[in-house]
Amino acid sequence: MMQKAIQMNEGRTRVEMVVATIRQRIAGRSLTPGARLPSVRGLAATLKLSTSTVVDAYERLVAEGAILARPGSGFYVANQAAPFALAQSGPKLDRAVDPFWISRQSLEADETDLKPGCGWLPPSWLPGEGMRRGLRTLARADGPALADYGSPLGLPQLRQLISRRMGERGIEASPEQIMLADSGTQAIDLLCRFLLEPGDTVLVDDPCYFNFHALLRAHRAKIVGVPYTPSGPDIELFAQVVAEERPRLYITNSAIHNPTGATLSPVTAHRLLKLAEQFDLTIIEDDIFADFEYSPAPRLAAFDGLERVIHIGSFSKTLSASARCGFVVAKPEWIDGLTDLKIATSFGGGRLTAELVLNVLSDGSYRKHMETLRHRLSRATSEVSARLKGLGITPWLEPQAGMFLWCQLPEGIDAADVARAALERRIVLAPGNAFSLSQSATNFMRFNVSQTLDPRVFEVLGDALAGRGQWRSEAQAQAPSSHCVQALS
Numbered sequence: 229m230m231q232k233a234i235q236m237n238e239g240r241t242r243v244e245m246v247v248a249t250i251r252q253r254i255a256g257r258s259l260t261p262g263a264r265l266p267s268v269r270g271l272a273a274t275l276k277l278s279t280s281t282v283v284d285a286y287e288r289l290v291a292e293g294a295i296l297a298r299p300g301s302g303f304y305v306a307n308q309a310a311p312f313a314l315a316q317s318g319p320k321l322d323r324a325v326d327p328f329w330i331s332r333q334s335l336e337a338d339e340t341d342l343k344p345g346c347g348w349l350p351p352s353w354l355p356g357e358g359m360r361r362g363l364r365t366l367a368r369a370d371g372p373a374l375a376d377y378g379s380p381l382g383l384p385q386l387r388q389l390i391s392r393r394m395g396e397r398g399i400e401a402s403p404e405q406i407m408l409a410d411s412g413t414q415a416i417d418l419l420c421r422f423l424l425e426p427g428d429t430v431l432v433d434d435p436c437y438f439n440f441h442a443l444l445r446a447h448r449a450k451i452v453g454v455p456y457t458p459s460g461p462d463i464e465l466f467a468q469v470v471a472e473e474r475p476r477l478y479i480t481n482s483a484i485h486n487p488t489g490a491t492l493s494p495v496t497a498h499r500l501l502k503l504a505e506q507f508d509l510t511i512i513e514d515d516i517f518a519d520f521e522y523s524p525a526p527r528l529a530a531f532d533g534l535e536r537v538i539h540i541g542s543f544s545k546t547l548s549a550s551a552r553c554g555f556v557v558a559k560p561e562w563i564d565g566l567t568d569l570k571i572a573t574s575f576g577g578g579r580l581t582a583e584l585v586l587n588v589l590s591d592g593s594y595r596k597h598m599e600t601l602r603h604r605l606s607r608a609t610s611e612v613s614a615r616l617k618g619l620g621i622t623p624w625l626e627p628q629a630g631m632f633l634w635c636q637l638p639e640g641i642d643a644a645d646v647a648r649a650a651l652e653r654r655i656v657l658a659p660g661n662a663f664s665l666s667q668s669a670t671n672f673m674r675f676n677v678s679q680t681l682d683p684r685v686f687e688v689l690g691d692a693l694a695g696r697g698q699w700r701s702e703a704q705a706q707a708p709s710s711h712c713v714q715a716l717s
Contacts, residue, residue, distance in 0.1 A: 242277055246285035254294060254305055257426070257448060265295060265303040327438040333656040344680040345647070345658030345673075347437075347486070348549050349631065353604065353678055355588065355597045359548055362587035366580070373583050377576025380567045382408025382555070386586040390541070390555055397518065398530035399539060401557045407566055408577050412516045412542035412554040413439065416479070419512055419538060419556065420447040422569055429475040433461055435634070435663035435672070437486040437514070440479055453665035456488060458625050460496035467499075470507045477510050483525040484517040487663050487674035488634040489627025491525045501528060504536045516542040516554070519598050520605065521629045534559050543585050546598065553578070553585045605631055608677040615686050616675065619693060624672070631678050634660075637671040638693060646673070649692045655685060 240248070253259040265271070268286065272279045286303050289295040296304050334346035366373065381387065387403040394401050409415040424430070426448035432440050434453030444451050452473050455462045461480070469475075478500075482492040504511055513528045518541060529539040534557065542554035556566060570577075588594060606629075613623050613633060620638040627633070637643055643659035650657045660672030 242281050243284045243288070246271075246275070246277070246282065247288050250285070250289060251294060256445075259305050261305050261307045263305045264301075265305070267302060327442045327662055330438065330656070330658045330662055333651065337654075337656055340654065342655045342679065342682050342685055344675050344685050345656045346676055346679055348545060348676075349601075349678050353601060354546070354548060355594065358588050358591055358593050358597065359551070359584070361591065362584045365587050366584055369583065373579065376579060378408075378579030378582060379577060380407075380571050381563075382406070382577045383579060383582035383586060386582050386589075387555075389586065389589060390557075394539070394557060397524045397527055399527055399534070399557065401534060401539075405534065405557055405560055405563055407556045407558075407563050407570065408582055409554040409556060409570070410574070410578055410581075411544060411552040412514060412540050413443070414552075414574075415540045415542075415554045415556045416440075416443055416512060416514065417446075418566055418569055418573070419540075420444065420449070420477075421573070422562070422566055423510060424449055424476060428477075429473045431466075431469065431473070431475040431478040431509075432665060433480055433485070434665050435487055435660065435669055436479070436665075437481070438662045441665065444479075451665055456485065456490065458488075458490045459493035460490070460500070463496055463499050467503055470503055470509060474507060475509060477512060478504070479512045479514065480528075481514050481517070482528050483515055484520055484627070484630040484632075486517070487632055487658070487660075488624060489630050489632045490625060491628055492528070494526045497526045497528055497531055501532055501536070504532075509536065511537045512540060513537050514540045516540065516545055517630055519546045520602060520631065522602060525628075529557065538562070543589075546601070547585060547588055551581050551584055553581050602629065605629070605678060608681060609633065612675060612677040612680045616689075619686065619690055621673070621689070621693075631676050633675045633677060635673050635675060637673060639671070641671050641693060643669075643671055643673045646689070646692045649695075650688050653684075653688050655688050 250259070250265070259265070265286070266274070268279050268282045271277075272282045275282070286295065286297070290297050290303070293306055296306050298304060330345050334343050337343055381404075384403060386408065387406040390406050391401055391403045394406075409418060420443060424447050427450060429450045429452055430444050431452050431454060432444070433456040435456060436453070441451060452469055452475060454466045454469055460482075480492075482497065484491065500511070503509065511528055511532075515527070518524075527539070529537040539557040540554065541557070544552060544554070547553075556563070558566070608631075609627065613626065616623065616633070616635055621635045624634040624636060637646065643657070644661065647657040647659045658674040658676075660669030660674070661667050663669060663674065664672075
């Protein structure tokens with residue numbers, strides 16, 4: 229049974245809404261090629277619509293080739309179904325709050341554009357000279373380092389170094405429990421392939437990193453959100469949702485949370501792990517901002533001993549987004565299965581990048597670079613926070629470390645509208661609903677402090693807020709006046 233709501237409003241006829249919903253279900257593979265659609269009378273009864281409305285909808289879909297009519301049998305999804313489209317697999321949102329909007333605008337921006345909404349540091353804040361030294365060393369390496377596939381687990385020396393670094397954060401993991409990946413994102417993708425079946429439920433924080441939404445949709449997962457607090461997820465609601473939904477996975481940041489900058493408390497961590505044990509829940513702990521911390525925050529993987537927690541890291545944020553290298557830390561039997569999956573999807577590891585990362589991390593200058601970077605981010609956080617407050621934009625909390633400020637705009641202001649206005653002036657912002665599964669962050673925005681120091685950012689924000697004070701959230705201004713009915717069964 230498909231329990232998806234169709235919104236009936238004045239913008240579309242009932243026929244158009246039924247057609248759009250069936251198209252979306254086909255695009256998202258909820259209706260697979262050859263699947264039988266409900267009978268005309270059955271669907272009409274479920275939706276409380278006339279049979280003529282459903283007939284018209286089915287006829288339109290037959291005409292465009294999306295479904296087939298078989299006399300005496302019914303209607304079926306055509307075998308030549310449209311390719312899966314991520315943009316159609318989620319709710320139909322305004323493009324400004326789509327999970328891909330910020331990424332596309334940030335990645336496609338030219339060097340003169342400002343990007344307070346992006347999730348990485350400016351090139352001048354990264355260890356360029358250390359990378360150049362590493363490249364010069366690599367240029368003198370022997371042939372295999374420059375030309376051969378890497379081993380599926382990844383460069384042994386780099387895994388040994390990561391093992392030592394994990395120990396500094398209280399996570400005991402041998403090099404054999406570590407597998408390198410092309411990035412933190414690829415690590416999560418592999419884990420989703422390894423652990424999920426289409427339709428499985430996955431729990432995320434609300435708000436959370438927007439690409440979690442996109443990745444999980446790509447794996448046809450059912451996504452459920454739990455409100456996030458300054459000390460971690462709302463634990464009472466978390467317990468309720470876990471008991472009701474029985475999710476397969478929970479994906480979170482425990483140290484420096486994206487986008488809020490919050491830090492998981494030991495008490496919340498303990499209760500999370502008790503619930504994970506009780507309900508057989510696996511936790512993916514995304515820890516790609518670890519090196520930004522002044523002192524290690526609680527890690528679920530450290531408390532759990534990698535029994536139910538899988539730990540993920542990356543070097544893209546502190547070294548270079550061009551040299552993509554991440555890793556997975558998990559119990560040995562899972563690493564073995566993940567290694568097979570990595571061979572199936574990417575064959576060997578990226579040895580050249582791994583050698584480069586090893587060279588840079590082994591250089592004593594990396595720790596010095598990170599000390600300087602932490603202080604620089606701390607100063608930027610204070611400066612940006614003060615200037616935003618002067619515009620009436622209030623940080624949700626003052627983060628202990630990291631690059632993000634999660635801020636509330638003045639009452640009645642829609643962050644998506646501010647982002648559109650700023651984009652016209654070549655500034656990319658990150659509106660809050662891109663991070664919120666429940667779409668409850670309409671007047672929130674994430675700021676990357678390292679990318680928000682240019683005075684033009686505050687000038688454009690000031691102009692937008694002053695000129696658009698009448699903006700209200702689209703949910704308030706354009707809420708559909710008509711009812712919701714249950715869709716296809």
